[in-house]
Amino acid sequence: MATALNNRSTGSSNSTDSDRIEVVSDEVSRNVSPQPTIIPISLGEYKRKDRRQYHRPYASSSNRIVQKCGRNNVITTDVPEKRFRYFKDIGNTILNTRWRWILISICVANAIAYVIFAGMWMLIAVINDDHDEERRGDYPPCIYGTTSFTGYLLLSMTTLSTIGYGAQFPTECQPSWMVLTLQALTNVAIEGALITAVFVKMSKPNNKNPLKMFSRKAVISMRDGVLCLIFRIRDLKGKHWARTMIRAVLIKRRNSPEGEPLAYYFENLKLEKQGLLLWPLEIVHKITYDSPMWTMSPQLLYKTRFEIMVILEGDSITTGQPSQSQTSYMNKEISWGYRFVPCVSYDKEEHNYVIEDEKFNEITECDTPLCSAQELSGILDEATRPPETFWDTHSLLSTPISRRSESSMGSGHFRFPSFRLKKDLDGLPSERTFYNRQFSGATLETINSVENLLASDTNLNNDKKENEKRLLSTNF
Template structure:
């Protein structure tokens, strides 16, 4: 039987490396359990989902980040400094915190050395008996550093106090202005970055898989979206973009062609909603069958990018999250399990988060939507002829 089934498989079908690796791992596990039955197998470490990792050559990662590297950019460094605001907001948290520490530390050291140089100049060229020193209570590096830190952080100078000399009040003014500039630039960047949606939240907004099933007699591509924190409830907008190779009439081909998918209107995101793309004659999935999507996925490789936009009801700030689904992540003949039910005792609707990504098998034909449409039309034509 195995030999007969292998004859029906078309030749020159590309096989994914990940599938081969999974089969080899399963085979090795079975062999080791047979040869060494008394030896307990070590428990595999739990592999947590890494949002920045991507096993395939996808354009948009599951966390929403673009898998793109820009090279040969003219004046790349100068452009970062010209748009310093976006540069600070786009870097990671560790670099923002390091920048705050470095900016304050460098400012402390610079003004400390300026105070020391000014005191040495006074001792050399001024008569301290008549005019008096600019700083009272210290004469060491640590004392000048404490004075600078106390002034820039507005703690208070304590026993180390500047006098009313001209150089003293000029230095105090420069210290205050520098402190306001550093705190206003970097600390405000921290608050703005904290108000932005978290990367993990972006991952949890969408279901891990998308499904293809029949709804109201038509093939539909369905995925789930949720927003339990109310970040996208106001002016919610959901877009889907198909990224695929397109062959032109002139014989050329576009390796990455972006095409918008038509989505049905969704309700409020008060609980998880199913977003539906109906496969009709105008859909790019019209001629795609299960074989094209699963077995021949390297030939008919595509990627569906999902973009969720909306405003928060709490802060009013706009938010945007995005993810993508590849051939592997679109299940043919599945549908989502219900995750919302009504509790008669509590008289409230209950949202089961564990069922958000759960799917069940749903028997549908393996042919394309076009083939199903032609078959149904032929059957209707035959039925009409028989009635006549």
């Protein structure tokens, strides 16, 4: 079977065919018409075809300050004498190094010490003529039991690890005890610096499985009549149960009143008091007038880029060692109009509380106003304002309702200005909700002139006089 590749490019008249190759199968033995197979070779078509079909569960870790795993995504560049600074503060350098490098450093340091001191022991043996008994004469050798480099290496390892001498051992000659003392000091330095660093690194505050301790997403929903930002925290191993402290910091861009752009501005979020971390807790931040999210609506939530960093600190109830865990939530990881599904239940048969791990990150939709907390507060203030404080919005008069008589007003109702409760997020028309307050046979639409206002004042005075006469007659 012969295969021919024919380019179907016809010039500028057909630009789409220039990016394709026609594969034709030519069968000589059979009179079968060739069936062409079109293979796209355009880079754009290949990328569109190979594009991932799933949606990423949360924002990328490359554009955030704190990654979901708790690691800081911050590096320092252009530092003068950067390498010298690491050796100058060798203690913090070792503690901030990853575990793999600490273990490798311990092995390399011990191996180098073994080889160096093995060479020193061999040099002492050569100088003292331990290998030549005739030249040494009646003087005892400095090292017994070996004449090869392997034996001196074993002697060095025995001395450095202080496990006790066997067949190879040094004598009381002067070079031997000098090298022995130097090797003992080297052992103290290596064990004291690197081995101690291992224990200190194990006990220092560090991130303890933040992906399992914090919920993947945060939600915004109504709680106790207030919009709240809510996220979940749990600590099943009890590493933060003592002296627990939880902090949340909002990181966003901001311009100062003087016009100075602040690329990364930190604002603390006030959190409600939380209980014990016996089971998953919902940490609540009420979006009130003093909250940085007071003016944030669903549209701004998905358009404005910001990051909320959450830090959990506490001591272990078993060892008393402090621990610290942190994570962050990008604006795309906050779901508006959702709440967490309860994950703690009581088992009546076993008589204990059960934590359902699969429901820790599960959220469900709930009724939530699609407006900012500031707009919602204005709507509630208008709806709950007493009648005597309302003003006429139809007749361009600024006279309170309390000065109008019901006799000068016809029956009807008062209609508040409309407020948008559902934002146009999906390109659909917005829905409007009108708040109506019914008055006793009065409406502001009838008061549309100064004459009606004067008449209402006259009727009000007459009603007052009649009420006074009735009171006097009843008293007498």
